[in-house]
Amino acid sequence: MLMLSIKESAVASSFSIQRASGSPSRMATAAALYARVKGDIPQIEWASFADDAEAIERLKVERGAIVLAHNYQTPEIFHGVADIVGDSLALAREAAETDADVIVLAGVHFMAETAKILNPTKTVLIPDALAGCSLADSITAADVRGLRQAHPGVPIITYVNTSAEVKAESDICCTSGNARKIVEALGLPRVIMIPDKYLAANIAKETGVEVITWDGACEVHERFTPSDIAQYREAMPGVVVLAHPECPPEVVAASDFSGSTAAMADYVSERKPPQAVLITECSMADNVAALNPQTRFLRPCNLCPHMKRITLKGIRHALETMTVAVEVDPLIAARARAAVDAMLAI
Numbered sequence: 001m002l003m004l005s006i007k008e009s010a011v012a013s014s015f016s017i018q019r020a021s022g023s024p025s026r027m028a029t030a031a032a033l034y035a036r037v038k039g040d041i042p043q044i045e046w047a048s049f050a051d052d053a054e055a056i057e058r059l060k061v062e063r064g065a066i067v068l069a070h071n072y073q074t075p076e077i078f079h080g081v082a083d084i085v086g087d088s089l090a091l092a093r094e095a096a097e098t099d100a101d102v103i104v105l106a107g108v109h110f111m112a113e114t115a116k117i118l119n120p121t122k123t124v125l126i127p128d129a130l131a132g133c134s135l136a137d138s139i140t141a142a143d144v145r146g147l148r149q150a151h152p153g154v155p156i157i158t159y160v161n162t163s164a165e166v167k168a169e170s171d172i173c174c175t176s177g178n179a180r181k182i183v184e185a186l187g188l189p190r191v192i193m194i195p196d197k198y199l200a201a202n203i204a205k206e207t208g209v210e211v212i213t214w215d216g217a218c219e220v221h222e223r224f225t226p227s228d229i230a231q232y233r234e235a236m237p238g239v240v241v242l243a244h245p246e247c248p249p250e251v252v253a254a255s256d257f258s259g260s261t262a263a264m265a266d267y268v269s270e271r272k273p274p275q276a277v278l279i280t281e282c283s284m285a286d287n288v289a290a291l292n293p294q295t296r297f298l299r300p301c302n303l304c305p306h307m308k309r310i311t312l313k314g315i316r317h318a319l320e321t322m323t324v325a326v327e328v329d330p331l332i333a334a335r336a337r338a339a340v341d342a343m344l345a346i
């Protein structure tokens, strides 16, 4: 299952790896690493990644580190060096439970910050501190205080794609994987769900609850339109269309299924549709396709520029230099943690 799959220890392949000159153990490591990615990356391409991937494996042992990678990471990270892969919810859960000394978060800044909030005594590294998110950038803590004042008594559900300061002003967090469940668990006729106006509209439609929201959007998912979906259906008749709930409601309505990145991956691995298209960030289809050879994918490509700031070289550098370590003001972290813990409890 993709949501939280701890990588099986890779089996050494009999394939001979050109870069693996040197000791037999180095050659075994290189072969084992290639075995993880060979469904996805031709050997000739892997040659440009092998050196960094081997260094990362060695550094993980030396530093007592694990690499948590989001489903949007490129295949050489996702299949090659990640210990845990998943959606935002799975990464938060794993960050809360790991006993590793160091967490390298191969994802965007709010994910690393969430890991630090849940694990204040651990070192949490992000390979590129500028890996942001258009949703997180759309709202400030002062904005949340303004909403609370404008709607006294209405609970504030905050998407994890936000800063620690924004979480700290909230009652409870949610991810795309549990937003519906959280709204239903509150059992109220009216809630505030911020900052993604599309996620909020999709959840309002699903639950019948009145949802007050904010004018934020994901710059990747808001680009999809119903006419894109019509074109995919025409190009590949019978294709199953799976859309992320950060897409506009009319895109979700034109799709066959909507769910978090993990839910989409699970749908493909469990139902094995002959043809599918994932209406989300484009590395996702590469990663899911490698695990599901039975399904043919249409691969429209909307890249998340923030996710793509994370590279193998960046992960290696983070482990070599132990930078960039994510820090959160302890008072803010404690309040943000209460909102994240409330979510994890549900």
Ligand code: 13P
Binding pocket: 071, 086, 087, 088, 089, 161, 175, 176, 177, 218, 244, 246, 259, 260, 261, 262
């Ligand atoms: P998921 O929680 O579904 O993985 O989504 C995170 C994200 O940033 C989607 O754009």
Ligand code: SF4
Binding pocket: 108, 132, 133, 134, 135, 161, 218, 219, 220, 221, 246, 281, 304, 305, 306, 307
């Ligand atoms: Fe943020 Fe969208 Fe990128 Fe996800 S895909 S990190 S929501 S900008």
